[in-house]
Amino acid sequence: MNRHSLAQPARQAPLLRAGFIVVVALTAVRSAVAAPVDFMHDVRPIFEKRCTECHGEKKQKSGLRLDVKAAALKGGDHHAPDIVPGNAGESPLMKVVLSTDKDERMPPKGEGLSATEVATLTRWINEGAVWPDGVDVARVKDQRDHWSFKPLKLAPGSHSIDEFITAKLKENGLAMSPAADRVSWLRRVTFDLIGLPPAPEQVEAFVKSSHSDAFERVVDGLLNSPRYGERWAQHWLDVVRYADTHGFEVNTERPNAWPYRDYIIRALNNDTPYDRFIKEQIVGDALGEDAATGFLVTASVLLPGQIGKDEPSKRLARQDSLDEMVNNIGQTFLGLSVGCARCHDHKFDPISAKDYYAMQAIVAGVEYNDRRLRTPEAEAARKEALKIKGRLAHIDSALTRFVPLANSGTERPMVNARENVDRFAPVKARRVRFTIRETNNLEPCIDELEVFNSDDENVALHAAVTVSGENVTANTHEQRFVNDGNYGNSRSWMSNEKGKGWVMIEFASEQRIERVVWGRDREGSFKDRLATDYLIEVGDAAGDWHAVVDASDRQKFDAKATKPVAFSTKGLSKEEASEAAALMKEKNSLEAAHKAAENAQRVFAGTFRAPDKIHLLNRGDPEQPKEEVMPAVLSTLGEVKLGQQTTEQQRRAALADWIANSQNPLTARVMVNRIWQSHFGSGLVQTPSDFGNNGMKPTHPELLDWLAGEFVRGGWSVKHMHRLIVLSDTYRQSSASNVQAAEKDSDVRLLWRFPSRRLEAEAIRDSILAVSGQLNLKMYGRGYDLFDKRGGLSGFNPIEVSTPENQRRMIYAHKVRREPEAVFGAFDCPDAGQSTAARRASTTPIQALNLFNSRFTLDQSEAFAARVKREAGDDISRQISLAYQLALNRQPAAEELNDTISTVQKHGLTVLCRALFNSNEFLFQP
């Protein structure tokens, strides 16, 4: 439905040849016949006999149907229009009918059309392809005539969820189940809203509570808990296929993605109105929410180095990355598979290929990249980075003392354009002369020449200077810049002789000097004009010159060497080496801190530039561009059309305004359905990301519309929707099954009971940690490691040692795309390749092995046992009782206690803890 194979050039030749012959043949036929062809009598029978089996009401291969006038004259996906009235020779229909290529010819089965049939069709087309109106038996369904594209239907008066559910149950001879007991409800709603079980004290308080609004209080408490956002953000991240790596082969770390994850958690906790939430994710750069636009770039992407060097590869990669953005917007907010229209008009929904590319034009200036964050935290990090940089500069300068002495027998590193240190035994000097004998090319250039005395003072700074000559570029290359204390090419001296030149510094008084430091460009931009052979001489008080250093004991210069010279303590004394090593150690840790501080200022949330021109692509092939397409929203659902001059940000803003609008018939419906689904395990519409013609119809259309209306009326408050749902009688029903009702509605679509289900991977892991007492509630920030690496080609080995950091909630794990977490991945954790609008809940023996035998479970079982012993004391009955309360929110029955005591006595409490973590009762929402 979306991508086709690339066009196959080899096939084009025979087709074109055939086409050419056809033109000649058909023109000849034309003049020979007189009476006009009758469509009903002559043409339709041919279509019916030979074509409509594949191009009719049931099937529309290649998007072509020949049983309905409008569709037939519009044409199919590949050659539309297939019929060119008045010109059979130009009509693709005739070309394929006459093709000699067996892969191309139509019809593909049996004999081709007879000569008479061909002649009839040819004449009919040449005579203008007259197709009378009103003769067609079939009708094309108007794709726009679909419930979800129409405005909400709001029944007047006030209503409730229970009213709609009860009515539908009654229609089907069913009724609601009795209410669940308080503990079951509490456990259910707690898992549901915060993804953790309630603590025993909370159970006790609720059971004893005589407040008339006891249920409301519980719900408010849960919705106000920071744990709520951590739980519900995961549902959202599933849909947008969030991950912390770039995907594809190289699967490199995406180190700055997490601020988007944190944004979602915060937005949910703050109950950011959903319309605002949408706008922030599409155009948050205009709304002071930079991290939110991480939404645009959540997909896998090929990084520049991974894309082919040939132009078609680059175009295809860009198309794929734009496609991911369009898909994400369409699926997430509108519940439409807009991506289907990449290659041809959507088969089921009123989305044309042009609509698709108009949507691409909206995001055509978005690049997958890091952007600067403008939050207080980011500003603080920026300051921190500066501070660290200052200290690093200091260390770097200190480290220049720790180079091997010249002529000490140790080979010194080769010269490099950035900075070189020549260290020698202290010597008394009035003058220093630096003579260049050879360069890698052109006239030599030196940005700064520094001479340090034994007090580590640069005595060359602003001293008198003479040079051999100079090429002056005012304010850039001048003699005075060679010792002015400023680095970089723009403050440097350049000789006027190729490969030669000298600089002489004269001190005001005699100095005891021991180090000369010089470079071509300390800022690292220039690598030319580098002195590769040179001599440093010292002039004494008597006026005699003594050579102290030259390049002969340096490694021979190699222009191809690209790696910077690694620091080494080779050739240093023991004391020097240890001092240098300490500095290096500090440097390494500062560099890591610097990187972290740099990262904390950035978010992988897209960068924005002038949009590319977007063209309609034939069959989605970037090598077959057709007309240019202007940015616009889906044409049958909205009227927003923008011009080419519309700026990048304005385009996204216009799209966001159109989506986040109470008049948009899809936006509120799609979101309330997602919320409903997360509470009941399945939505009122069972295809949460497809509200189009091919999706499921809502089981309770009036309820869906009422909820959507409530959503908008309540200021797009998501928490308001939670309250409505979890405080309903529908939600409070018992989950117990009954045979009669199950016979009528085995899937519980009509909600005659609460549909119990297994917890998701994250909730299981988090709950185990909560029960064992190990859960670390630290919020936000860089994800913790599940594997021994954060991205890369291969070999993700799981980390099996429990640490406080990895005992945080699973939403804070560094999510490696496509790499299932070693224990919980098997519990249908999405791989973040494609969007997951609804989690599956499959059952596999691998899950059982993981949960029963993994180091994680064993460690947590021990921690759980230790906690229980600590809190319950030595009495085994009390221990068992507390373990049950912590894990299952209930006391063990007498029978259970008896059954368990002997096992615990014999094998220890850990055995019970391990069994509890694996038990169905623990893992299923009651």
Next chain:
Amino acid sequence: MKHHAEHLSIGGRALLDRRQFLSNSATALGSVALTNLLGFDGLLAAENHAPIIDPARPYAPRQPHFPGKAKNVIVIFCAGAVSQLETWDYKPELIKWDDKPLPGGPAVTFQGPAGNLARPQYEFRPRGQTGKWVSDMIPHLAELTDDIAFVHSLTSKSNTHGPAENFLSTGFVLDGFPSLGSWVTYALGSESQELPSYVALPDPRGVPQNGANNWGPGFLPAAFQGTTMSSKNPVRHLAATGVSTDADQAARSLLQRMNARHLEAHPGDSKLAARIASYELAARMQLSVPEINDLSSEPAHIVKMYGADDAQNPDKAAFAKNCILARRLIEKGVRFVQLFNGAYASGGRLNWDGHSALKEQYDIHAQILDQPAAALIRDLRQRGLLQDTLVVWCTEFGRMPFFQKGAKGRDHNPDGFTCWMTGAGVRPGVSHGATDDFGQKAIQDIHPLYHFNATILHLLGLDFEKLSFEHNGIQRRLTNVEGKLIPELLA
């Protein structure tokens, strides 16, 4: 009931309970409820091609759409893109044109500027009854050509390893779609209930270029994810380390009693029974996986035949052990085995990505692949397993007829390359399709990889147009909206 719980196995207990509302063969009512459990909704049931899956036995064998010739599959997946020109697609013109520029050839390909045409880096000679020309690089495999059906005219949609391996394994260049093995086991389940239905055996040198996406379930239920193991690394979490056998058994038994009581209190919930059954399956796996991994029962002549005893070449010996393992898995009824040869991107050092020093690197890789893979096919045949087993050899794309500028290797070429199959249902001794005289582009009977995958499904009795799964509004298939059979490959 409670006194029974102790005496029945978990599976027996679950079965007893399930019988009331499922029946063994899944009645209409039961099947609707059950398909729902694995995330299949009414929409799919209505499509009526969706397999009916018992969540208590997701690997249970299921009927194909029509009787297929093959029951099981081994896919030998050579990661990194094996050059067709050094192996199966003999181009004598290249010898004549050696070191001359390709007239009208591209200036720049995937990795950069193109150099001159380069002759095949190995000698070719005719083999077997068919006289098929195959190179000396793979002498053992070359002896099998009479039984093989080659397609020389395959094309891929991407010239980049990641997307192209996705395309080969899942039919889509993007991440996140179900792999061939997941589709097959989703459709057919497995003959073995004690082993995973779908096993991926990564090369001992490392995982292939697109890693887990090659055996990922995408949006299919996790039950159909490929389980990785190798002769070196068995399945993870097979046993609880550091726990005494007694304590382990006590925990298992306690869990069994807890779950049995819970099930009794929640009659009619098949999901609970399914989880109970999964622990029994897991317990059986704990015994059968180490057993299958223990190659010590293999006789010396078999070990030798595969080259698993090659002390000089540990990489070859390790790959050979994976090949033996593949055979053992098939013998036990595992439905789908994916055997990788070649690891991740490494400048061609660890896989077939011969950009710069092709001959030098292929000498090494061929040693590892050739004898073990050929022995696997021979061994399957001598045991009669090839009657039911389809063996597929594939790679994500081919390589260019010219060297890269300044290098002795070939760049990526998605426009014409070779894969092959042999075994159940395959017409032996076929060479189908052709590339041009230089082996650069497919020109005759061009087949995008969709067709190759469609043909694999067909051999298993699966209609590639019917095998589908609804995801976000689209009825997804392995072959997207494309695909057709390559009848020339069928016996």
